[in-house]
Amino acid sequence: MTEELLINVTPQETRVATVENGMLTEIWIERAQKIGRVGTIFQGTVKRVLPGMEAAFVDIGLEKAAFLHVSDVQAANANQAEPSIARLLHEGQTLAVQVTKDPLGTKGARVTSKLTVPSRYLVMMPYEDNIGVSVRIDNEAERERLRSNIELLRGESKSNGYIVRTAAEGAETEALQADMEYLAKAWKGVQERRKSSKPGAVIFRDLPLVQRMMRDLNRGNIERIRIDSRETYAQCVTFCNEYVPELETCLEHYPGERPIFDLHGVEDEIDKALNKRVSLKSGGHLVIDQTESMTTIDVNTGGFVGKHNLEETIFKTNLEAAQAIARQLRLRNLGGIIIIDFIDMTILEHRRQVLRALEKALERDHARTQVNEVSPLGLVEMTRKRTRESLEQVLCSECSVCDGRGMQKTLETVGFEIAREIIRQVRQFDIVSVTVLASSEIVEWFTEERSDDLAELQDFAGVPIRLQAEQYYTREHYDVVLQ
The missing domain is CATH 3.40.630 (Aminopeptidase)
Structure with missing residues (x-):
């Protein structure tokens, strides 16, 4: 099973596609104005305690309060049996919480106060003392070797617990030690920011999407990683050189005129x-x-x-x-x-x-x-397990025409499609100008909400771009006319 990563980067969004044996299997989309928050640690404030639900709502600075169940509260007494939410938390209390699920639909984020900090091989659990090994490492001898090494490296203090990730299979003791030292520094930074941060502030954020993918990849199957942005490619080379050197030879800058997601028919597969x-x-x-x-x-x-x-x-x-x-x-x-x-x-x-x-x-x-x-x-x-929005939830919204009974692509999704189509045409043909025929709401989105993006797109394409509203065009219907 060979795996290839195709990475498409624009100022507005980053898209990563996993292709296995020539077939698209997974797609990640991270938009500049809506970055996923799973793994992010916030300084939160308890807004409501609900004893009947054994839960609390915590304000972390987002539109909706986050949901914190009693099972996700770090108790002062770890041995306390079935602690009550009312005994652990009170309204107005400040505490650090970590997002485990992004807001989905009408629900706010799901959070925990049992904080973790991830690295390449390990996940640190600062308030725990146990050691766990990924179930995907099925060799019992290797599992025992890793567990023993972590036990030895952390010493007698046992101040932190660890989860050994799948990527650690076969890792040398020195590499595990370097990971533990990195995590110790990262956790120290979290503790320092907690002291000075105001409620709603971010006190820890995981890596950006592309670097996160590099860190978490099953590297044994990766054949190549193609990136269509020279800047992102350079960042990945630096990151891999420091953290995952075995991936550096897989990195490849893709300068082709044909859009990278046209390879293996990724755009068509997303639509399907x-x-x-x-x-x-x-x-x-x-x-x-x-x-x-x-x-x-x-x-x-x-x-x-x-x-x-x-x-x-x-x-x-x-x-x-x-x-x-x-x-x-x-x-x-x-x-x-x-x-x-x-x-x-x-x-x-x-x-x-x-x-x-x-x-x-x-x-x-x-x-x-x-x-x-x-x-x-x-x-x-x-x-x-669901931690982030589905592809439909990322790319679509409820259809206003059918009163919410169906789905349609968001203005943002259609706008980005138009931008990609303009770039595709400009690279292939020698043209003087571009006219986009689209619905009035798409034209208004470009001219009123995203005028800066439109200007940036025009500079990038090197030709003037004219928008023309068509009365009978639906949101997803558009034409790019070349002159």
């Missing part, structure tokens, strides 16, 4: 991932419905009739669907409760094989998943 229907090679298809509470996936045979009998048709369609579902979960970043309605199978062994195929395909998923047995109704219930 916003559709409910996913076609299968056999002729069957999936229907994926994402709601705030859960995601449902329905498997249909479609036009696939098989060669022998109906049971064979159903079995082969379900096997193919299991592979496709695992990929779609990663690509769309679907999390929470997921209900899969496979086509009913009468043969018990077929059910087992389909379930095993799904579990096997999910092994490549970086997010933690849990799959239950097939229910009497033929449904598979599973969960996938």
Whole structure:
């Protein structure tokens, strides 16, 4: 399994695509005006304590207060059994909290006061004393070696706990020690900023998206990392040279005129991932419905009739669907409760094989998943850890035309698409000017909200850009006319 990373950088957003054997499997999007906050530590203020829910709402300076459950509160007495939220927190109290889930839909962020600081090989848990090893390291001898090394390196004080990350497999003792020293300095900085920071202030922020990807990659499978920004490429070379030298040879600046996401059809795959229907090679298809509470996936045979009998048709369609579902979960970043309605199978062994195929395909998923047995109704219930917004939530918003019953791309998403299309055309053709025909709301977004970005785009393209509002164009409908 070879892996390639394609990194597209513009002033407004950074996009990272993971391609496995020529197929897009995951996409990360970080926009300058909406950077993910998972891992960020804030100086928070307790706004409300809810004894009935054993939880509290904490103001961390965002639009919505963050949710803190009693199980995520660092108690002064670690041995206290089932502590009450009212005994641990009070309104107006200041405490440092770390975001574990970004705000999703109508919900605020989920936070914890059990702080952690990550590095390449380790995650430090300042208020704990235990040592954990990633379950993805399955060699028992290696797990014991790593645990013993960390125990030896931290000495008798046991002032901090650690989680050994998957990347630490095979790491030398010296490298682990360097990581621990780096974490000690980082935690000291957090403590110093806590003393002087006002409520709502950020006192620790994880690395930017691209560097974070470099740190957390499964480096054994990476073949190459292509970056279309010369500045970001230079930053990655410096970062890799200091922290992950084995990745430096994989880095490659991509100067091509063809947009980097046109390679392997990434742009087309992103568009397909916003559709409910996913076609299968056999002729069957999936229907994926994402709601705030859960995601449902329905498997249909479609036009696939098989060669022998109906049971064979159903079995082969379900096997193919299991592979496709695992990929779609990663690509769309679907999390929470997921209900899969496979086509009913009468043969018990077929059910087992389909379930095993799904579990096997999910092994490549970086997010933690849990799959239950097939229910009497033929449904598979599973969960996938959700820490950030799904692809649809990042790129789309509720449709105002149908009163919230459907989704449409946000103004920002369409605007960035237009900008990329202009750059694509300018690189390919010798033109004098560009006229963009679009809906009035897109034209207003460019001229009123993003006039600076429009000017920057015009300078970058080197030609004048004219915007023309078309009365009958919908938000997602636009044309780029070259002159």
